[in-house]
Amino acid sequence: MRLPRVAGMATMPSRAETAPRALASLLPQVDRLWLFLDRFDEIPDYAGDERIRSVRSQDAGDLRANGKLVGLEEDELCTFFGVDDDIEYPADYCATLEASLDHFDGRVVVGSHAAIFMEPLESYSRDMKVLHRRSGQTRAAGVDLLGSDSLAFRTATLRFDVREWPDLNMVDLSFALEARRRGVPLVMLPRPAHWLSALAENQEDAIWTAVLRDDSRQTELARELVSLPRPRLPRNGWRRLSYRSA
Secondary structure (H helix, E strand, C coil), X not given: CCCCEEEEEEEXXXXXXXXXXXXXHHHHHCCEEEEEECCCCCCCHHHCCCCEEEEEHHHHCCCHHHHHHHHHHCCCCXXXXXXXXXXXXXXXXXXXHHHHHHHCCXXXXXXXXXXXXXXXXXXXXXXXXXXXXCCCECCCEEECEECCCEEEEECCCCCCCHHHCCCCCCHHHHHHHHHXXXXXXXXXXXXXXXXXXXXXXXXXXXXXXXXXXXXXXXXXXXXXXXXXXXXXXCCCCCCCCCCCCC
16 A cells, blocks of 8 residues: 655745746645745745645744755654755656655665765865756666755655754755664665756755855765765665666
């Protein structure tokens, strides 16, 4: 029996053009979507679908981008999908990530946008090999980081309270640390190029823009991450996992 599909997204008023399109691409694929509304005066019209559970920052606290994971507080076991408000997802997005989890018996986190850290690690932004979501990849690979805009995992394998994170707007790093501390591998999936479509890029309020100005805290967290033992990847599933069959 399939577990419920639950997605988590955070958005803010400046994303009024892209958020509705991102939601429209996802809602047909999920049973429920937790939408964290960061500093909204009221719930926007596009959040009216019955599958959406809106959480306002005025009620849940100043979680910023971390709020996309506030739905992990649910008691129900599910397959949880991390998504963003500026990406249009293909119709097979959830099914593909779900099937990929099945290849590994749900013991990993799978995703599209990924990165591997180079050593010695002197700068988070410079000493990182990015395997971008738009690029085609022919095989699965274990990675240090997965973008929280395009990942999935089983809550029976990984669950935590995002309110306990000490840092805001460092979701990918904080998530990677949670997974590595618990011995859960991160796996980048193979896929065709441009499987995910960016609705907007390089916005002035993008988190990456701030990182390029000052990545000192991110570098500190990345060094902590690489100092921990990398979890051993499950042996099963690799040969069957390609972008044609995932």
